[in-house]
Amino acid sequence: MTATTIFETADLRVAEFRCQAGPADIPYTETHGSFSMAFVRQGSFGYRYRGRLFDLVAGSVLLGQPGDDYICTHEHHECGDACLIFRLSPALAEMVGGSEAVWQAGALAPQSGIMVLGALAEAVAEGKSELGFDEIGLMFTAAIARHISGKARPAVTARAQDRARITEAAAWIEAHATEEVDLARVAEVARLSPFHFLRLFARIAGVTPHQYLIGARLRAAAGLLAGSDRAITDIAYDVGFGDLSNFVRSFHRAARISPRRFRQQAQGRLGRNARKNLQDSLPPSFVG
Incomplete structure (x- = not known):
């Protein structure tokens, strides 16, 4: 595993983690050193x-708090994964999350709004956005804390074979998100009946296959909006949406701003009100 620190202050450190472990590698216990x-x-x-x-x-989002042990496993996963990790000081974690339940939630299932913010964080990491890491770090972590807010995602008991099928199906959906994807097609990939696949996917992934598909498309769109000047209509069609109005509605529902405003904010094109949407995403303690 390689870890590259790309931003660091006394309260926030952002790093990129890349792991090449696979089913043949023996997992081992690690300890969270920070929130x-x-x-x-x-x-x-x-x-x-x-x-x-x-x-x-x-x-998805992985969460942890200092002193807690954890193990990352790859028994039924393809080799290779990458994460953008935000490490918070205790003072910042208290301001952002507050509730201990947030940091003990374990994981957050893919959510469209979080995936859009994640794409914006990726754009910042790749130098494609004018936002600073301190800004996107606060936006991202505060949004997750608000979303969880004491309702942790329940762990799932499922056979290893079923878990493997669902994670493979999720990877297939992301790889084919720009295409016409329906339940029957993905269920066939997972070698399950559509009804059984739908129930199993929702249980294990935490969202329905369609919700995951829309989130994958919005994440791709957010990256293109932040990192290019391509026409919004072209982006909508290229990431898999059938019409512009559906894309705009879906994006606004997830990000709470329009694609145009998202692009302006990400690329630093707004004037004195540039931080309004950013501030609206933060808890009162950061904007008072």
């Missing part, structure tokens, strides 16, 4: 934490 939220950029892996097992796919 952390890690956005899964690509790949998938298992996460054993506080007696629970989570399967994380692209768009």
Whole structure:
């Protein structure tokens, strides 16, 4: 595993983690050294934490707090995954999360709004956005804390074979998100009946296959909006949306701003009100 620190202050450190472990590698116990939220950029892996097992796919978020042991597993996952991890000081973690339940939640299933913010964080990491790491770090971690807010994602008990099928299906959806994808097609990939696949995917991934598909498309769109000047209509069609109005509605519902405003904010094109949407995403303690 390689870790590259790309931003660091006394309260916030951002790093990129890349892991090449696979089924043949023996997992080992590690210990969280800080409050952390890690956005899964690509790949998938298992996460054993506080007696629970989570399967994380692209768009998921891993959480942990100092002193807690955890194990990352790859028994049924392809080699190779990457995360963008935010490590917070105790003071910042208290301001952002507050509730201990947030840091003990273990994992957050892929959510469209979080995936859009994750794409923006990726754009910042790649130098494609004018936002600073301190800004996106606060936006991202505060949004996750608000979303969890005491309702931790329950761990799932499922056969290894079923977990493997679902993580493979999630990877397939992300790889084919620009195409016409329906339930029957993905269920066939997973070698399950559509009804059984739908129930199993929702249980293990935490969202339905369609919700994951929309999130994958919005994440791709957010990256293109932040890092290019391509027409919004072209982006909508290229990432898999059938019409512009559907894309705009879906994006606004997830990000709470329009694609145009998102691009302006990401590329630093707004004037004195440039931080309004950013401030709206933060808890009062950061904007008072």
